[in-house]
Amino acid sequence: MAIFSTSPLITSGHSVSSPAPTIDIRAIVRNHGSVAAVDHVSFQVQRGEFFSILGPSGAGKTSVLRIVAGFEDPDAGDVLIDGRSMLGVPPNRRPVNLVFQSYALFPHLTVFENVAFGLKMRRVPASLIDEHVRQALTMVKLVGKEGRKPAQLSGGEQQRVALARALVNKPAVVLLDEPLAALDQQLRQAMQVELKSIQEQAGLTCVCVTHHQEEAMMMSDRIAVMHQGRMWQVGTPREVYENPRTLFVSRFLGVSNELPGRVGEAVEGAHLFQPADDLVPGFPVRIGPEVSAGRPATWSLRPEQLRMSRERPATQDPVLPGVLEKVLFAGSETKYLVRVGRDRLWEARTSGAMQLPYTSGDPVFLHWALGDGRVFFE
Amino acid sequence: MPPDDVAHITPTAQDSCRSCWLAVPGLLWMILFFLVPLLLVLAISFASRGTYGGIVWEFTWANYLDLLHPLYGKILVQSLCYATVTTAICFLLGFPLAYVIARSPARWQPVLLLLVMLPFWTNFLVRTYAWMILLRHDGLANHLLLALGLITEPLELLYTPTAVVIGLVYGYLPFMVLPLYVAVERLDPVLVEAAWDLYASRWAVLTRVVVPLTMPGIVGGCILVFIPSIGSFITPDLLGGARSMMIGNLIQHEYLVVRDWPLGSAVSFVLMGIVMAAVVLYYRRATPGDGPLEGR
Numbered sequence: 022m023a024i025f026s027t028s029p030l031i032t033s034g035h036s037v038s039s040p041a042p043t044i045d046i047r048a049i050v051r052n053h054g055s056v057a058a059v060d061h062v063s064f065q066v067q068r069g070e071f072f073s074i075l076g077p078s079g080a081g082k083t084s085v086l087r088i089v090a091g092f093e094d095p096d097a098g099d100v101l102i103d104g105r106s107m108l109g110v111p112p113n114r115r116p117v118n119l120v121f122q123s124y125a126l127f128p129h130l131t132v133f134e135n136v137a138f139g140l141k142m143r144r145v146p147a148s149l150i151d152e153h154v155r156q157a158l159t160m161v162k163l164v165g166k167e168g169r170k171p172a173q174l175s176g177g178e179q180q181r182v183a184l185a186r187a188l189v190n191k192p193a194v195v196l197l198d199e200p201l202a203a204l205d206q207q208l209r210q211a212m213q214v215e216l217k218s219i220q221e222q223a224g225l226t227c228v229c230v231t232h233h234q235e236e237a238m239m240m241s242d243r244i245a246v247m248h249q250g251r252m253w254q255v256g257t258p259r260e261v262y263e264n265p266r267t268l269f270v271s272r273f274l275g276v277s278n279e280l281p282g283r284v285g286e287a288v289e290g291a292h293l294f295q296p297a298d299d300l301v302p303g304f305p306v307r308i309g310p311e312v313s314a315g316r317p318a319t320w321s322l323r324p325e326q327l328r329m330s331r332e333r334p335a336t337q338d339p340v341l342p343g344v345l346e347k348v349l350f351a352g353s354e355t356k357y358l359v360r361v362g363r364d365r366l367w368e369a370r371t372s373g374a375m376q377l378p379y380t381s382g383d384p385v386f387l388h389w390a391l392g393d394g395r396v397f398f399e
Numbered sequence: 400m401p402p403d404d405v406a407h408i409t410p411t412a413q414d415s416c417r418s419c420w421l422a423v424p425g426l427l428w429m430i431l432f433f434l435v436p437l438l439l440v441l442a443i444s445f446a447s448r449g450t451y452g453g454i455v456w457e458f459t460w461a462n463y464l465d466l467l468h469p470l471y472g473k474i475l476v477q478s479l480c481y482a483t484v485t486t487a488i489c490f491l492l493g494f495p496l497a498y499v500i501a502r503s504p505a506r507w508q509p510v511l512l513l514l515v516m517l518p519f520w521t522n523f524l525v526r527t528y529a530w531m532i533l534l535r536h537d538g539l540a541n542h543l544l545l546a547l548g549l550i551t552e553p554l555e556l557l558y559t560p561t562a563v564v565i566g567l568v569y570g571y572l573p574f575m576v577l578p579l580y581v582a583v584e585r586l587d588p589v590l591v592e593a594a595w596d597l598y599a600s601r602w603a604v605l606t607r608v609v610v611p612l613t614m615p616g617i618v619g620g621c622i623l624v625f626i627p628s629i630g631s632f633i634t635p636d637l638l639g640g641a642r643s644m645m646i647g648n649l650i651q652h653e654y655l656v657v658r659d660w661p662l663g664s665a666v667s668f669v670l671m672g673i674v675m676a677a678v679v680l681y682y683r684r685a686t687p688g689d690g691p692l693e694g695r
Binding site: 090111113114118119121125126143186 | 587589590592593594595596597598599600603607608611612
């Protein structure tokens with residue numbers, strides 16, 4: 022199953038080989054005043070897939086979710102669920118359920134009644150409701166709390182009720198709006214694992230909106246990075262992290278050590294990158310064949326790909342000198358901030374056990390594999 | 400929310416009494432000007448009327464027994480009907496109005512609420528007289544209906560039960576709107592969306608989510624309209640004519656016209672009893688066990 026697409030994102034192209042997608046979003050546009058909150062967004066989600074829309078606040082990702090749920094209408098484009106256009110179909114007639122960021126549990130109903138709400142509205146026979154609700158509560162480990170009111174539950178438990186209330190309806194798609202944002206760090210990490218396992222166990226198709234890159238990477242089969250109303254890249258977490266297509270995607274998915282400059286002459290199968298900062302010597306970079314020399318660009322590298330040593334290493338790889346500014350011990354790992362040139366602070370990391378005997382002010386050499394560095398043209 | 404956060408509202412007995420003295424002035428006022436007169440009225444209701452309208456201090460149940468007369472019963476039932484109909488109409492008009500106000504842009508809400516309360520800037524009696532002008536035979540209402548071709552003959556509007564209900568609804572609608580506004584304003588719009596997302600029709604959203612969660616406001620509004628409605632006497636007096644006597648008119652009549660203070664006092668206490676019974680009933684209705692009032 023071809024679950025990642027590298028086709029241009031603005032068009033509504035379909036992957037021919039894949040089975041009919043559960044969700045097919047075709048070039049939707051949503052204007053808020055004169056600003057396009059959603060600007061020709063297209064994507065497809067396959068059955069059983071966990072698809073995340075990742076982006077900073079204001080990127081338009083919640084608008085996309087609300088359009089799929091039916092709370093907002095797109096100004097252009099189409100939303101297909103199981104091959105059926107959803108335009109003009111109100112939320113209560115769509116085979117989707119939304120897990121709200123604030124959970125939106127009904128405070129006057131018990132846990133059981135909250136979970137049963139959707140089934141009741143669809144006039145499912147009482148005996149079946151009982152069975153389905155029990156199954157859903159078992160799945161989210163809330164058996165024994167059926168009679169509680171939402172106010173009597175912890176944040177994590179409320180989250181589970183919200184999830185059960187959606188999945189009990191066996192919708193074609195479960196929409197998750199920042200599902201774990203209201204939880205504290207530890208609970209959030211535990212719920213990430215649990216939410217993912219529930220999703221796999223129940224075979225749910227999920228579209229999740231989040232601004233939390235780690236959350237998106239851990240739970241998703243594919244991630245779409247959204248910014249200023251547009252989708253910049255769609256791919257597997259590894260793909261998006263390791264091969265970001267733009268500087269924004271690179272920065273948003275993790276720390277990126279950067280150096281502005283321009284690409285110079287071709288040398289031995291690579292190009293010479295000339296940093297704008299004249300204190301930093303040029304070094305080789307690998308770029309595509311179509312690039313002409315002299316273009317301004319930003320070079321970037323992930324911290325975990327950066328190696329640090331006291332002596333200049335005997336290697337063919339690019340090497341830059343720097344000065345260690347700070348050693349930050351963060352438990353499971355140690356971070357090193359190294360000054361490169363005039364004003365760049367780069368981050369390098371080692372795991373906690375192998376803390377290197379460096380102190381601030383030490384001159385160090387930074388090196389990396391030629392292929393790891395990435396060049397982004399403006 | 401961690402579980403220990405749930406019961407944080409209940410203060411300890413010590414905390415709640417530290418500022419008790421702040422209640423003293425208000426309490427004194429209430430004792431002097433409410434409780435004492437009330438007890439006086441209670442005492443009078445067990446006395447009897449002197450020949451020239453004075454009070455003869457002899458204990459008797461006679462006044463209460465007099466009230467068993469069918470005429471008084473009729474007035475009582477009539478008052479209950481007026482108050483109930485008024486409350487119902489106020490609710491039907493007030494709920495959508497309150498909903499719209501509470502869901503309008505934040506900067507418009509104070510203005511809209513001000514407009515609701517605007518009639519209070521003028522004396523109630525004057526406003527009721529204004530209704531007489533509107534509703535009379537050659538009044539504005541009839542002119543308008545004639546001009547629109549809806550009627551060919553002027554309607555008899557003034558001095559009818561309809562006029563009384565119109566006047567009462569007009570007078571007490573703001574008392575319904577304000578508590579409902581507060582209740583709707585507190586209702587998280589996301590809950591409405593959640594219900595809609597969970598296959599609820601618009602009607603089901605209203606009956607399953609909006610009404611249960613605004614029940615405190617509904618109860619409050621209904622009580623605030625019902626109580627002054629059932630005891631009102633200006634409106635039925637000016638707009639209702641002789642046949643539309645309400646319990647308030649009866650009290651006024653006994654005190655000021657017949658000068659039978661003991662009987663008037665007895666009627667007052669019966670009215671109080673009815674109002675209190677109605678309030679208790681409303682609360683019972685609104686809070687079956689641990690209802691929304693407790694949940695908030």
